[in-house]
Each structure stands twice: as structure tokens, then as C-alpha cells.
Amino acid sequence: MEQKTIVLGVIGADVHAVGNKILEQAFREAGFKVVNLGVLVSQEEFISAAIETAAEVIAVSSLYGHGEIDCRGLRDKCRESGLNNILLYVGGYLVVGKQDWKETEKKFKDMGFDRVYPPGTLPQEAITDLRRDLGLEAGA
Amino acid sequence: MTEKEQALLIDFGSTYTKLTAVDLGRAEVIGTAKAPTTVQEDIMIGLENAMRRLKEDYGVDPGRCGRRIACSSAAGGLKMVAVGLVPDLTAEAAKRAALGAGARVLSVLSYELTREEIERMEALKPDIVLLAGGTDGGNRDVILANAGRLAQSSLNVPMVVAGNKNAADAVKDVLIEAGKDVRITGNVMPELGKLNVEPARVTIRSVFMERIVAAKGLKRAENFVEGVVMPTPAAVLAAAELIAKGVPGEPGLGELMIIDIGGATTDVHSVATGDPTKPGVTPKGLPEPYAKRTVEGDLGMRYSALSLVEAAGVERVAKGIGQAGQAGLGGRKGLEDLEGREGLDEERIRSIAQDLNRHTDKVPVTEEEYQIDTGLGYVATEMAVERHVGYLETVYTPFGASYLQYGKDLTKLECVIGTGGVVIYGRNPRLVLQGALFDQAKPDLLKPITPKFFLDAKYILSAVGLLAEIAPATALRVMKRYLAEI
């Protein structure tokens, strides 16, 4: 079976590097091809990488509380760049402090993200969703 | 009887055919000579003229040199167009591969080629097209579409394909179907952010030897030499790598930069990893080739004197020339009042540049002309090195600054070598090369801070790069012998 490609990175001026490494490892072990851009990644870098590698998914992390500003416009730029069907996932500590999760989730979904994950999400949860969203489930 | 111990190294340059004869046993240059290149009529005329001089001036019989190899930048050099997908990724990687192979890159194109871009390519008449796009297993659509457009174009030149390996077969079929000469080679970017320019470099070089040499009217020379084996800039880059790395048993000089200031272009070669030297800096962008070449087509001493003034601005050029005056090159005539910047007004600078642009074979004679050349050379060096080296970008967050590094950090580089007429025959080569130095006013540009400066005093860098093909240890010894610290 052809490997599906995920572009991974921590967006904006965010330097939290540990979760990123863990996600890379977990996605790779789950059989995905991972293009890890590391920390301090701009929207343009996510998009360029996805174009060259023909990725199916862009998985964005944001830990430092500026996720909302950093992620705004990513979906539009993807469309503009011809990435019409790409899946956008986002997770980490998306907003500052303790805000209502439902509201945060809605905010990011409205921005065009397909999946939005609260703090402390385990990679396995995302892997299950990836398999479902990419039609890789056993028997599917 | 031929002397096995002698090698004749030939550079068919755009203006001069230059010869360097080396005694291999003693690792010594036994003669140099040059004569105007005659590629229009018959390449052999210029070569024979130069050989006659070599014999007259040094008593070296070229016919008796046991090894004879050549490089060439005659007839416009190796002209290439590079095509990739994303400008910052595979298009940039393709450009670097072409530059590393010694090409003159006429144009770099990305995404799906438009009709207008194909027409422009046809008009540019490249010698080779380098087609890249997509990482291995990545995007195939764009490189395939571009192969289709190239297939339909009137371009009848070798096409080197260095893109997504999973698209290579289809790309090849499309181009072969249209009767094109296709060479498939390794992807310039097999994985995202991983540069792989060597296979493309090797393929370009073999195309150069097989097809371009003949196409440029150099075939006749091959009856006399073992081969015209590479474009001249590739020979200089080969020399740079040799001098930096050394050979088993003979250490090199370590990481270095070579600045080649010509009439039309200024080339900068660096052989260095360029890793961050400061803590807390995150490298960004495409990784850099260890041996990197950049070419500035708008910075040069003659053909490009006008574009140099355009690019640098009158103010900067005036400052450069004024500085050359203060450094003891002030003309007693004409530029008397030009110790500083006064007197070098816009009109004067432009007329100087215009004059040099019109008289491309002009050699400085008066003090004033030396001062002008030194000043222009300084500015060309300054700008070419600024464009070659990496830079730091500061990202401010509410919690402090983070630093991103794009390109090579060459601040700790210890060795800068200068070549080209303005340094070799000039009055103040050191001042020219000081253009390469770190500038406190632009601390984000990662130029060398305290390098030593050397001169390619005998103008033999390309010859050494050629000699490295057959006798690397000797080539290194020859180079070391004639590198003059200044």
C-alpha cells in the first residue's frame, strides 16, 4: 500500500520541541511518511512542503498560546496554492489559559481545520482519526 | 619524446585561451601564456598562438606535454535553464545543481510552465534544460505537465531530469516520444529539505563533454587534448574543494571562500558547512551545499560595470572609489579631489561605468584608473559576498527573541582567496577582498570576521581544478606553492 504523507511542524514563533518529536515518532511507527519541519514554522513553509511532497495532511502544533493568530488564513492559503483536498489537523495548547474547549474547537473548525485537539491529546487518538479520514481503516 | 612529467592545462575562456604548463614531478608551474580565443573561426588558431608564446617565453614545448586537458567557458559558457516546482524548494535545488556544475543559469522557473515561459526559454537558447519537481513519492503532476510542454516546444537540447523518481519513467517517455535527448538522474531533492545535487552535477558534466563541446565548436581541440572535460567555473569549484579538503597525506587549508571578480560576473565559491556558530540559532530553509557557488551576473568590472552601479547605487560606488583613494591609490591627476567622496558625483560615476562598459578590454594604466578598478572591485566583492552568505532573522515573541538562520554562517571562516584581473593585476588586492568582511552595520549578514586573505597570484585556479582530475596531490602542492598571503 502506498504510504500517506503528513507534514508536521510547530507553527509561528513557538519553540516547544518535545511534543513535535513524539508525534513524528508515533506517526512514523503507525506507518505514515512524516515530513517534520520542526519548530518555528511559517504557514508558507507548511504549504511549500505539502506541495512538493504531495502530502495528504498538514498537522500543526501550537503550544505557546498564539495558535489562533498563527493559524488564521492557513486554509485560504492552501486553497490558493492548489492544495484543495488537504486535511488540516491542529493540536497543543491552542489558546492562552483555560478557555471553554467547545468554543476553542469551533473557532479552529471555522478557520478550516478538520480536526482540533485539546491539550494532553495522545498521539494514538490522532492516528485513529488519520486512518479514518484517509480511508485506511481495516476493511474500509 | 613526450614528457610524461609535464601537463598542459588549457582554459578556453570567453576572451582568452589560457595555458598553464606544470612540471608534475616538481609540482611547479613552468610556464603560462594566453592568446585571444578564436571560437568563431577555429578554436585551434587561438590555442596555437598561445602555445607559440609558451614556447617562445618559457621554452616549454606544448606538444611534448604528456597530459593535456582543458576546460571551457567559450561561446557563452554552459547556459542552462532550471525548472522546479516550489521556488524555494526544488526550483532552488535545481538552480544550485546547475551552478555547481559550472553553468550560467539564464532563468529559474517554477510551477507549471506557461506558454509564455516556454517561448522565453526557446528564445534564451539554453544548452541544457534541467527539469526537477517533487520529492521522491511526492508531487508528480507538475513535472509531468512540464515534460509535456517541453516535449511540444522547439527546444532541441539535452534535458536532464532530476525530479520525483516516481515520475521519471513517465517524464522520460513523454520527452523521448517527442524526439528529445533525455537523461534521467537522481532527484535534486529526494526528501523535503534534503539537497542532492551531486548526481545532477555528474550528469550535466557528461552531457557537457558528449554534446556541448561539439556544439560550441570545440571539437577540433579534442584532437590535441585528452578532453575538454568541464566548464571553467566547475574547474574553479573543483580547485576550491581540493584546497579546502586536501588529499590523503597532504592537508588542505580548511574551510574557505574563493572570490572571482570578472568583467561580466562575480562568482563566489564557499567550501564550508556554514553551520550556526552562535547558540540558540535555528537553521531554516534549504540546506546548503558544502561546496557552494553563486554567480552575480550584474556585478562585474567591465560588461557589468553599469549594472554594478545600478545594483549598488551611486553612493556606495562613490564610497568604494573614495576609499580606494584614501588607501593610497589616489590619483595625482583627475581624481585629486576625490580623496573622499567629493567630486564623485552621480554624473561622474555613471560616465566612468559607461566608459568601462564600452571598453571591455580596458586595462588600467593611470593611477586614477587603478583607483577606479579597486573601488569597483571592492563594491562587487562586498555585494557578491553579501548575497552568497547566510543571514539571521530575528523573530520577536512577547517572551524574547528567537533567531533563524538562512544560508551559511561564514563568520568564523579563516581563508578568503581572491582571483580575477582586479585582484591579480591590481594595486591593492587586499582592499578589494576586504569587501568580503563582516560589516558591523549589517550584523545579520554572516560574512567572515577575521579571515586571512590569499591571492591566486599566478592565475592558476582553473588549471589546478583541471589538474586535480589527473593528479590531485600534485595539484594541491602546486596551488599551495603559488597562493600568496596578502
Ligand code: B12
Ligand atoms: C518545556 C516547556 C517549555 C520549554 C520548551 C523547551 C523546548 N525547546 O521544547 C521552554 C522553557 C523554552 C518554554 C518556553 C515557553 N513556554 Co513553555 N512549557 C513547557 C512545558 C513545561 C512542557 C512542554 C513539553 O515539552 N511537554 C511534553 C510534550 C510531550 O507535550 P506537548 O508539547 O503538550 O505535546 C503533546 C500534546 O500536546 C499533543 N500535541 C501537540 N501538538 C499537537 C498537534 C496535533 C495535530 C495533535 C494531534 C496532537 C498534538 O501531542 C504531543 C505529544 O504527546 C509546558 C507545560 C506542560 N507541562 O505541558 C509549558 C507550556 C507549554 N509553556 C507555556 C508558556 C506560556 C511558555 C512561554 C510563553 C513562557 C515564557 N513566558 O517564557 C515560553 C514560550 C517560548 C516560545 N517562543 O515558544 C504554557 C502555554 C500556556 C498556554 N498556551 O496557554 C505551558 C502550557 C505552561 C503553562 N501551564 O503555562 N516552555
